[in-house]
Amino acid sequence: xxxxxxxxxxxxxxxxxxxxxxxxxxxxxxxxxxxxxxxxxxxxxxxxxxxxxxxxxxxxxxxxxxxxxxxxxxxxxxxxxxxxxxxxxxxxxxxxxxxxxxxxxxxxxxxxxxxxxxxxxxxxxxxxxxxxxxxxxxxxxxxxxxxxxxxxxxxxxxxxxxxxxxxxxxxxxxxxxxxxxxxxxxxxxxxxxxxxxxxxxxxxxxxxxxxxxxxxxxxxxxxxxxxxxxxxxxxxxxxxxxxxxxxxxxxxxxxxxxxxxxxxxxxxxxxxxxxxxxxxxxxxxxxxxxxxxxxxxxxxxxxxxxxxxxxxxxxxxxxxxxxxxxxxxxxxxxxxxxxxxxxxxxxxxxxxxxxxxxxxxxxxxxxxxxxxxxxxxxxxxxxxxxxxxxxxxxxxxxxxxxxxxxxxxxxxxxxxxxxxxxxxxxxxxxxxxxxxxxxxxxxxxxxxxxxxxxxxx
Ligand code: GAP
Numbered sequence: 267x268x269x270x271x272x273x274x275x276x277x278x279x280x281x282x283x284x285x286x287x288x289x290x291x292x293x294x295x296x297x298x299x300x301x302x303x304x305x306x307x308x309x310x311x312x313x314x315x316x317x318x319x320x321x322x323x324x325x326x327x328x329x330x331x332x333x334x335x336x337x338x339x340x341x342x343x344x345x346x347x348x349x350x351x352x353x354x355x356x357x358x359x360x361x362x363x364x365x366x367x368x369x370x371x372x373x374x375x376x377x378x379x380x381x382x383x384x385x386x387x388x389x390x391x392x393x394x395x396x397x398x399x400x401x402x403x404x405x406x407x408x409x410x411x412x413x414x415x416x417x418x419x420x421x422x423x424x425x426x427x428x429x430x431x432x433x434x435x436x437x438x439x440x441x442x443x444x445x446x447x448x449x450x451x452x453x454x455x456x457x458x459x460x461x462x463x464x465x466x467x468x469x470x471x472x473x474x475x476x477x478x479x480x481x482x483x484x485x486x487x488x489x490x491x492x493x494x495x496x497x498x499x500x501x502x503x504x505x506x507x508x509x510x511x512x513x514x515x516x517x518x519x520x521x522x523x524x525x526x527x528x529x530x531x532x533x534x535x536x537x538x539x540x541x542x543x544x545x546x547x548x549x550x551x552x553x554x555x556x557x558x559x560x561x562x563x564x565x566x567x568x569x570x571x572x573x574x575x576x577x578x579x580x581x582x583x584x585x586x587x588x589x590x591x592x593x594x595x596x597x598x599x600x601x602x603x604x605x606x607x608x609x610x611x612x613x614x615x616x617x618x619x620x621x622x623x624x625x626x627x628x629x630x631x632x633x634x635x636x637x638x639x640x641x642x643x644x645x646x647x648x649x650x651x652x653x654x655x656x657x658x659x660x661x662x663x664x665x666x667x668x669x670x671x672x673x674x675x676x677x678x679x680x681x682x683x684x685x686x687x688x689x690x691x692x693x694x695x696x697x698x699x700x701x702x703x704x705x706x707x708x709x710x711x712x713x714x715x716x717x718x719x720x721x722x723x
Contacts, residue, residue, distance in 0.1 A: 275610070276610060279610070283681050286302055286303065286479075300480050308632065309625075310487075312630070318466065329457060333440070339432070341442050345564065374398050377390075382532070417438050420436055421433065440467045452578070460499065465491075470485055479603065487598035490595045492593050497590045501539070520604070524545060525554075526543075536560065537560055539558070542554070542557070556593075556594075557595075558593045558595070620679055622682070631681060635663070635666050637671065646694075656714075656717075661718065666678070682704070685701055699714060
């Protein structure tokens, strides 16, 4: 039986142990925005490192990029975001709460998605109006559905009084930065089609109803890779990446039964295929990552709007074409929530109930904690500090002399630290310490000289 922890359980642990804080909390919060605390940022860095390793370091033909968050505004006209990047919004006429019409429709047992026209979605909404209540006040008095553009505007570089007439935009997805640098990367490196460009970075969307904690945020982070292929090879490359991306999560330690495929049937006109990898969150199976076959739409659009030549000439055959694109796109924050959910456990150890994050070693924010057995024995504290100082440069380590040993173990279990080292009186005479393993609770004596090997993986 699958035992998924509730969102409240995860949220409470993440707050209590310094993983995630509500954004601007001391000012009462700021909807759709969160801050990552000391252990959160370590976990985020490890998630990004795992993705970068799989996508860039272990691949021969993928290179990295870090493009700007703000671009020339024309980028978002070319991409179609200014004209069509919207979600269907409906307003409660009683309390003025705005909701996603497609989500309300889904909750009423019918189907709608953000790709439908406003007429189509109004027709579906009218069909279920009677069954839908406002999530805030419970009344059933809604406006018509209208499309709401999700791009976040900015006045960067615009000093006119009404800058909203010609705004710049915070990027709504990171991949547009990849398309507009396609030529730069081709001209300055030795890549040849098929090749990919990978990028991790912030994206912004004016989500109508950010919800489910860090699942749907207004400021979030994406890890995207665009693979540029020969037109006729796109679907083969697409299938390769579908296999690789699912395997990636299994390699990270996710259970197979917590992952599933979802195929999009309602495709935008230029897309040839779109599948999501869904994860079993506490609120059901939901999109974690999207894998899309996008044809040459993006490069062709940017070529048209910018005037740049974004074609590729095969160096062997001299064949000239616009590459087609396979995209893999996953949110850092969604991965973070999936990781917390997947590795959260409650078990009994030594007759005591405990909460433990069974993170794989590579994801654990802290790899090893070092304790002196007693805080009030200077010789133990000094020796423990010496052990800690010797490890901390190579292995992410933490020194802890607060509370009794039991409490320290519980704290480290709750942040998912794989190993705890205790320095005791024997250490002073025989140079060994106790190493306790997180999941089994097993303890063994290890020579200080062998510690890096044992706790460094
Ligand atoms: N370039 C394609 C693209 O952006 P998407 O399905 O809109 O496609 C890709 O987003 C991924 O980004 C999603 O699978 C999800 O993991 C993440 N994502 C999208 N919107 C998000 C939001 N509001 N908050 C957190 N993550 C989000």
